[in-house]
Amino acid sequence: MIVRKMADIIGSAQEVVTDNWASRRMLLKSDGMSYSFHETIIFPGTETLIWYKNHLEAVYCVEGEGEVELIPEGAIYPIEPGTMYALDKHDKHHLRAKSRMRLICVFNPPLTGREVHDEEGVYAVED
Ligand code: 9YT
Numbered sequence: 001m002i003v004r005k006m007a008d009i010i011g012s013a014q015e016v017v018t019d020n021w022a023s024r025r026m027l028l029k030s031d032g033m034s035y036s037f038h039e040t041i042i043f044p045g046t047e048t049l050i051w052y053k054n055h056l057e058a059v060y061c062v063e064g065e066g067e068v069e070l071i072p073e074g075a076i077y078p079i080e081p082g083t084m085y086a087l088d089k090h091d092k093h094h095l096r097a098k099s100r101m102r103l104i105c106v107f108n109p110p111l112t113g114r115e116v117h118d119e120e121g122v123y124a125v126e127d
Contacts, residue, residue, distance in 0.1 A: 002027070002031060004027075006024060006039065009026055010024060013113065014026070014028065014113065016113075016114060016115070018116055018117075019046070020042065020046040020047075020048045021040055021041060021043060021046070021048065022040070023038050023039075023040045023041075024038060024041075025037075025038045025111060025113060026038060027110070028110060028112060028113050029109070029112045029113075030112070030113075031110075033110065034109075034110065035106050035107060035109075035110050036107045036110035036111040037104075037105075037106055038104070038107070038111075039102065039103070039104055039105075040059075040101075040102075040103045040104075040105050041100065041101070041103075042097040042100070042101040042103065043097060043100065044064075044097050044098065044099050044100045044101075046096070047094055047096045048094065048095045048096075048117070049071075049117070049120070049121040050092070050093055050094070050117065050121040051090070051092040051093075051121040051122050052087055052090055052107075052122065052123060053090055053122050054109075054125040055090075055107050055108065055109060055125070056086070056087060056090070056107070056108045057086070057087045057106065058084065058085070058086040058087075058105070058106045059079075059084065059085050059086070059087075059103050059105050060083075060084045060103065060104045060105075061079050061081055061084070061102075062081060062103065062104060063081055063101065063102035064080075064100050064102060065078070065080050065097075065098045065099050065101070066095065066096050066097040066098050066099070066101050067079055067095075067096050067098070068093050068095055069094045070091055070093050071094065109125065112126065
């Protein structure tokens with residue numbers, strides 16, 4: 001069994017912080033669960049281009065408010081506590097945070113640990 005505490009993740013190699021978000025990666029590929037499991041904080045007022053070409057991600061909003069705008073369709077989905085969205089079609093989108101958002105995120109295939117978005121919003125995968 002794996003038991004981890006957020007207090008031990010924050011500030012460790014399993015936390016990645018960018019200008020727009022902080023990702024606390026509680027389960028990674030090396031844990032052998034076939035998915036990774038994260039708490040992500042989205043900083044207020046930010047807009048992030050995201051396009052997980054190589055991954056499927058499900059997101060559950062626990063705190064804060066924002067929106068997802070699909071590209072190029074333009075459909076806008078408000079995100080608030082209690083909202084889940086799943087990028088089942090590798091949907092390219094902008095994520096905008098009106099306030100500080102706390103999200104629970106699952107990725108398949110699992111992240112290895114230090115991924116950040118490239119200029120297209122993509123996370124790379126190992127060959
Ligand atoms: C919602 C989303 O994808 N935000 C970017 C960070 C990502 N959740 C991660 O790496 O934890």
